[in-house]
Amino acid sequence: MEKYQNELLKDTLELLSFDGEEGKPLPGAPFGEGNRQCLDWFLSKAESFGFQTKNLDGYCGVADIGEGEAFGILGHLDTVPVGDGWTHNPYGEISGDVIYGRGVVDDRGPMLACLYAVKSLLDEGLIPKKRIRFIVGCNEETGWRCIKHFNTVEKMPDTGFSPDADFPVINCEKGIATITFEKNYSGNVEISGGTRPNVVPNVCTARIPDTADNLTIIEKSGLEYEIKDGRIVVTAHGKAAHAATPALGDNAIVKLLKALSDIDVDLKKIYGAFETSDGKGAGLDLRDDVSGALTVNLGIISSHEKLKFTINIRYPVTVKKSTLIDILDKCLYDFTIAESEFQEPLYVDKDDVLVKTLLSTYNDVMGTNLDAISIGGGTYARALKHGVAFGPEFPGVESTIHMPDERTPISTYMNVFKIYREAIRRLCF
Template sequence: MEFTKDEFLKRASSYREEWTKLTTKLVSFNSVLDEYKEGAQAPFGEGNKEVLNWILAHAKEDGFDTYNCDNYAGHIAFGHGDETLGLLAHLDVVPAVGKWTSNPFDATLTDNGNRLVGRGVNDDKGPLAATYLALKILRDMGVKPNKRILLIMGCDEETGSRCLEHYFKKNPMPDFGFSPDACFPCINGEKVGVHYDITGEDNSHVISFTSGQRYNIVPDEAKMTLDIDLKKEYLAFLNEHNYKGEVEENTYIAHGLSAHAMCPQKGINAAFILFEFLNEYAPSSLSNFVVNYLDNDPFGHKLQIDVFHEEMKELTQNLGIVRIENKQAHLGVDCRVPVEGHEPLMQKNLDKALENTGLKAVVSLGGKLHYVPRNSELVKTLMSAYQDITGDMENESYTIGGGTYAKFIDNAVAFGPQFVGREDVDHQTDEYVYVDDYIKTMAIYADAIYRLVK
């Protein structure tokens, strides 16, 4: 049984309305991590529990076998065989920070029905919906897989993937797979995830300083209060440097541009604006460190922790969290590192930079290096499906700084859904996708899954 490109595209087009409705429904659940409670009925909050249970019930109504792993994760099953193909997607989302033009949890169609806006439409609820509907397309076409297919859905991808750690303690690891949580044509490598936290006493004029909610997002807003009046100086500073911000009563506010931590150079970190101002008008050891070692340096050159690998590219770092309260400071930095074993050098150089400041750094490993060769059967098969549907023979597989569920399976990669040339909107305000793109995505996924299990 063989199918043509046109057959896959025609089937996918017939699911346009269903994909839009399914994605809109998934977006309606506020599945931002509430508070992790190990062993609880809702370990990642009620929103994640509710969306997981809803999609499992929906799939069961559609005739698929389903499984809920203690509300940590679940799967939808299709087909039988000795080998298992794992399709790894997530239901949790990052906070909907910033000023949205519409309710982020009420997905809105614009541009004559071709643009869908909402938190999670691209990361990762829209892709999950496309993957699920690809299974329905194959079933409609009469495909009987000779391998077991599991669409595995977790609820904690954005904050540590404790969901799949729990799931795989109770369930066998798939033999191979892909995660629809990145870009086309294929992501065959992911950097090591490393965090470093800086803490200590801040004897400055800062009463409070708040910026960011997650390590893996460039913060687009920062706020602070001071025990001295520098309002006129701050407004002049903003004007001089063409920065965005304002003063509301005694609160100094800076506005930046959010971006994913794997490419912090695409964002504008609002915290740096406030630290630059502080270092000019009310300097401290903390502001001096931030300005001289972190500000305007997404690749770690100033700390001399920069490193480059031909396949995995450069190290990146993002100051994702700043908290100062009661003279106690905490900085949280997310790094994506292209080599293993880099943590000792990072710790050494941070210790040196923080000498005599009263501040301390702790470097911690957040994830492993992941790489699948370009010439592997998995990558070649996925690339063939992508090329046949899109006609794109120029772009090749590549590596990224982002971390996906693909790291759980040795022979797995990230595959779509974002097309070459599209704006990276993950983790940003007014996250959006084009519905037309997802017609092609469903066709690619259906074709790729068919090739892998026929």
């Protein structure tokens, strides 16, 4: 496998060089020029490996090789915004034995590792027993419009995996609810924080009247502030993380709302509901034995014209959408729901052959004896009738997806390659 390392690393840096944040729609590039260029690059690389490819109007791409029943490998090339706080090049850098870059873990690196895994098997002269179908999307982070478009023009494989979560194998993904609340607002606080519902916000800023009482409250909070144009400008800093694991972050909106709760009654209500990521304040502390506990991320807030905030909930597989709405309506009775989007949970039995094959592959390659797990993240595996998420993050290793300095050690990346190679060999060759 070592003979592929230099080539894989070189191509990974090229793949990371494209801007993956959703950009201005252009003809043939519905999610911006950067995502279109990245898609073109990936499909061109697949063609050079012998795949037949299709660019589906810039929404997503397909790369096929082999004949027979289709086996899907679904991932994405778009990324969350780069954001602030990087100490290495967010568009690809190798420093020491570590690769840095937005998308190196989520999800460009894993998709390229899977592509190289197939190439290495073909180079050995092995012939696929199935049609291996790569489906690469460009809108996973902000709406899945790529998958929706795919389903209008192509047939989705029944079975497959998505290399966009954790090892050893994910047989259960919690449901995902993204809900925006709003109300008319006559308060004196101008607040703004967060960029995406699925990212724990790392900064939040508010402007409040410069009064003696307000100044005392802000000084006691210990937050950063300055007096500007007759207003107190106060800023809270936190730590970004994926909304699926909010406890790994430090929510800047929540930190600022804590201070502002003594100034504004509406902000106090929001703070009380979402002070903790278990949703207990809102009455959302729900769990089940299959998938674990509910989590919630207060991802975006603003008070321009209306007081508006967006939460991202990862809910257990046995919880109904109507239950969530009923609980939130009672807690936030004076707010209205402006927008809502739900993704149904995913569950595949641990005794299913796909789960057992992927699990045994991981354990055999890594010399472990682990079991399938549940996550709060949502992957393209949900787009399959019979699919699961498989890697690339390892148990017990710090996750840096959606954070500054997203990274992976080269040795870890090569283990990812080896695991995917063996899994694809067992399932498709």
